[in-house]
Amino acid sequence: MADDVDWRDGKITDAGIDFMRSRLGKKHPIPTWNRAVTKDGIEHFALGIGDNNPLWWEDAYAQASPHGKRVAPPCYLYSHTRAPRIKPEHGGQSVEVYLPGVLGIWAGEHWRWNRLPAEGDVITGQAELVDVSVGEGRFGGRTVAHVERISLVTVEGEVVAEVDHTIKRFERSETRERRTYLDRPLARYSAADRKRFADQYEAEAAARRGGRERYVEEVRVGETLGPMLKGPLTITNMVGWLLGGGSNLNPTNRMLHEFGKLHPGAMMLHPETGILDTIEAPHWEPVFAQASGLPTGYDIGCMRISWFSHLVTDWMGDHGLLTDLQTKIVKPNLMGDVTWLTGEVTGIEDAAERLVSVQLTATNQLDEVTAIGSAKVKLPQRIS
Amino acid sequence: MPATRDPRTPIHDVDWADGRITDAAIKYMRGHVGQPYPMPSWRRQVTAESIEHFALGLGDDNPLWWDGAYAEGSALGARTAPPCYLYNHIRAPRVRPDQGMSSVEQFLPGVLGILAGETWRWNRRVRVDERLRAEGCLIDVTVEEAKFGGRSVTQYERHQFLAEGDEVVAELDHVIKRYERGQTRSRKTYMDRPLASYSADDREGFERQYAAEADQRRGARTRYIEDLTVGDTLGPMLKGPLTLTNIVGFVLGAGSSFNPTNRMLRTFEKLHPGAMMIHPDNGTLDTVEAAHWDEGFARASGMPAAYDLGIARTSWFSHLVTDWMGDEGLLLELGTRMTRPNLLGDATWLTGKVSALDPASGVATLELTATNQLQETTATARADVRLPRRA
Numbered sequence: 001m002a003d004d005v006d007w008r009d010g011k012i013t014d015a016g017i018d019f020m021r022s023r024l025g026k027k028h029p030i031p032t033w034n035r036a037v038t039k040d041g042i043e044h045f046a047l048g049i050g051d052n053n054p055l056w057w058e059d060a061y062a063q064a065s066p067h068g069k070r071v072a073p074p075c076y077l078y079s080h081t082r083a084p085r086i087k088p089e090h091g092g093q094s095v096e097v098y099l100p101g102v103l104g105i106w107a108g109e110h111w112r113w114n115r116l117p118a119e120g121d122v123i124t125g126q127a128e129l130v131d132v133s134v135g136e137g138r139f140g141g142r143t144v145a146h147v148e149r150i151s152l153v154t155v156e157g158e159v160v161a162e163v164d165h166t167i168k169r170f171e172r173s174e175t176r177e178r179r180t181y182l183d184r185p186l187a188r189y190s191a192a193d194r195k196r197f198a199d200q201y202e203a204e205a206a207a208r209r210g211g212r213e214r215y216v217e218e219v220r221v222g223e224t225l226g227p228m229l230k231g232p233l234t235i236t237n238m239v240g241w242l243l244g245g246g247s248n249l250n251p252t253n254r255m256l257h258e259f260g261k262l263h264p265g266a267m268m269l270h271p272e273t274g275i276l277d278t279i280e281a282p283h284w285e286p287v288f289a290q291a292s293g294l295p296t297g298y299d300i301g302c303m304r305i306s307w308f309s310h311l312v313t314d315w316m317g318d319h320g321l322l323t324d325l326q327t328k329i330v331k332p333n334l335m336g337d338v339t340w341l342t343g344e345v346t347g348i349e350d351a352a353e354r355l356v357s358v359q360l361t362a363t364n365q366l367d368e369v370t371a372i373g374s375a376k377v378k379l380p381q382r383i384s
Numbered sequence: 385m386p387a388t389r390d391p392r393t394p395i396h397d398v399d400w401a402d403g404r405i406t407d408a409a410i411k412y413m414r415g416h417v418g419q420p421y422p423m424p425s426w427r428r429q430v431t432a433e434s435i436e437h438f439a440l441g442l443g444d445d446n447p448l449w450w451d452g453a454y455a456e457g458s459a460l461g462a463r464t465a466p467p468c469y470l471y472n473h474i475r476a477p478r479v480r481p482d483q484g485m486s487s488v489e490q491f492l493p494g495v496l497g498i499l500a501g502e503t504w505r506w507n508r509r510v511r512v513d514e515r516l517r518a519e520g521c522l523i524d525v526t527v528e529e530a531k532f533g534g535r536s537v538t539q540y541e542r543h544q545f546l547a548e549g550d551e552v553v554a555e556l557d558h559v560i561k562r563y564e565r566g567q568t569r570s571r572k573t574y575m576d577r578p579l580a581s582y583s584a585d586d587r588e589g590f591e592r593q594y595a596a597e598a599d600q601r602r603g604a605r606t607r608y609i610e611d612l613t614v615g616d617t618l619g620p621m622l623k624g625p626l627t628l629t630n631i632v633g634f635v636l637g638a639g640s641s642f643n644p645t646n647r648m649l650r651t652f653e654k655l656h657p658g659a660m661m662i663h664p665d666n667g668t669l670d671t672v673e674a675a676h677w678d679e680g681f682a683r684a685s686g687m688p689a690a691y692d693l694g695i696a697r698t699s700w701f702s703h704l705v706t707d708w709m710g711d712e713g714l715l716l717e718l719g720t721r722m723t724r725p726n727l728l729g730d731a732t733w734l735t736g737k738v739s740a741l742d743p744a745s746g747v748a749t750l751e752l753t754a755t756n757q758l759q760e761t762t763a764t765a766r767a768d769v770r771l772p773r774r775a
Contacts (some may be wrong), residue, residue, distance in 0.1 A: 253443025
């Protein structure tokens with residue numbers, strides 16, 4: 001039963017690590033929040049990242065674009081990787097199957113796209129553990145990093161994209177002792193701050209490249225992207241992302257009970273109220289967050305990754321294709337934090353392939369870098 | 385958590401703190417009675433996924449919603465949606481000027497609006513792949529003397545859910561009470577209400593209840609009207625304990641009018657200043673939905689903790705009925721009244737009884753009650769169900 005998983009003091013054991021290693025390379029299907037790509041699903045995701053690009057929102061615009069139909073933002077595909085595993089045949093999520101009770105933090109992801117998902121596609125996911133490594137943690141004690149690969153495949157068998165999730169595992173007792181983030185100041189804003197945020201948001205849509213081609217020949221190393229603003233982070237913002245990205249950890253009532261029976265390692269017991277909850281709760285429940293060594297709720301790592309993809313799609317224009325996005329989450333994004341996204345072109349990777357590489361940075365109101373990324377973008381070529 | 389700033393601070397020119405009920409505003413409202421307006425909707429098309437998301441948000445594991453093969457082999461012959469799934473088709477953020485305003489913004493802006501009751505009427509179930517649209521209409525406005533002096537207004541709104549050919553598949557009436565916040569602010573009715581905490585025994589009790597519920601679902605075993613007696617009971621069915629996870633789960637299935645983000649939240653804010661609040665502790669701009677998950681906002685509204693969406697309890701009542709009536713029953717009408725808040729931590733026990741039977745039409749009338757862990761009644765409802773008759 002869920003009461004038996006020691007989520008406060010779960011340990012990284014040799015047996016736990018051996019078990020993980022024995023599972024390397026075994027592919028299995030995963031349930032997904034969306035299966036068919038619909039206009040509704042595309043819009044929900046765009047709303048959850050604050051992306052008002054008409055490519056995602058308007059039929060007429062999308063049909064006249066190089067895509068010729070409604071397409072989805074690249075990271076929309078999160079909604080085809082996330083759904084609660086409510087049947088025994090769905091198996092478990094990596095953080096509960098491996099080292100149950102041990103804190104899991106999204107450390108980074110590597111997305112690769114062959115094309116954008118489009119309205120009418122039916123896309124399902126397949127997962128596979130591809131790497132396990134044991135290290136010394138900054139937080140203290142032993143840590144484990146595991147990499148799970150999810151392939152997103154149409155019913156016709158076409159691989160639309162792949163994503164590698166790197167999850168770092170820490171013993172919670174260690175992270176509590178280190179108190180790295182417990183004293184981090186929380187944000188407070190004045191009317192002048194709110195005005196600054198509003199002005200930034202107002203300016204952003206006009207900076208979107210849109211239908212004007214960004215030709216590879218015109219791009220210079222050192223050219224900058226952004227800034228783009230995301231936040232301040234609120235629960236409303238997080239729920240907004242989940243509405244589009246889908247959720248694997250929000251079943252309710254009778255179905256939460258069934259879920260808890262199948263996934264005791266995905267459940268936590270609230271230290272004050274004695275209520276059973278899922279491991280998603282620290283994102284919005286401060287008491288759980290504090291038990292994990294953070295002073296308040298914090299974002300879901302995929303949010304910042306989706307935000308990076310928005311910075312790139314706004315910059316590259318409708319004719320570009322984001323082919324590769326590698327990200328590392330380096331500090332928590334706490335309730336109240338604002339995230340400023342910026343980028344810089346670092347190289348023309350392959351002029352023949354029209355590939356440009358871009359470095360991405362997410363910075364909060366304390367000027368802390370909270371995430372970094374690198375992207376590869378395929379751009380159109382000027383016909384001479 | 386002391387409030388350092390009144391979250392009801394006006395964002396722009398809407399007077400959130402002291403919006404008044406004026407003769408001119410009432411006259412303006414009355415001028416709009418009977419004029420339909422389009423409702424933006426979270427979903428346009430009914431899909432298998434959208435049905436599952438809603439069922440997951442209720443905790444309704446009925447194979448009619450989840451299992452295509454079961455549904456097609458059932459008396460219904462198709463995958464259909466739970467009755468209250470239709471909330472999806474009237475909830476969406478109005479992020480374009482042509483999507484208009486919600487009725488509490490358009491009429492008496494700045495005046496508190498409380499959903500006092502709902503009445504659903506269904507003509508039939510909706511099926512996978514159907515495309516639906518919805519229209520709203522103000523159908524009546526009444527002015528009353530308020531308990532604490534001054535006036536209050538009751539607005540009656542009707543939403544129609546329209547399938548192809550403008551066939552009305554369902555209607556939903558909302559009764560919204562409008563109070564000047566100046567009158568209600570001094571009331572602290574719920575601030576001292578004890579919050580729940582549970583022991584391992586309590587959790588075991590919840591687990592036993594949840595484990596037993598699915599077996600009590602009537603399912604394919606037809607419930608005939610002739611087999612019922614007035615006084616027959618429904619339930620109990622458990623919902624909760626209420627957590628943010630549970631509230632988010634419901635919103636994920638029902639859609640959301642108030643969760644646009646980042647750049648699009650700014651667009652929304654410009655169009656709907658009356659739907660925004662400023663957080664009392666950190667000065668962050670948020671929407672009026674935030675009181676459902678943010679304690680700072682909840683306390684500023686006179687609640688000791690965050691609280692559920694009223695429509696979640698209406699949906700829970702519909703689950704009590706659909707589990708009881710079986711696959712062949714049709715929920716025709718459901719009228720609910722929210723009588724007390726459902727706060728974080730609360731467990732809601734749903735029960736009901738048959739109050740009237742009309743064997744000629746096959747209609748059974750049910751009285752339903754939601755009771756929390758303090759034995760308080762938090763909502764009541766009345767439902768009409770059409771059941772098959774024995775040949």
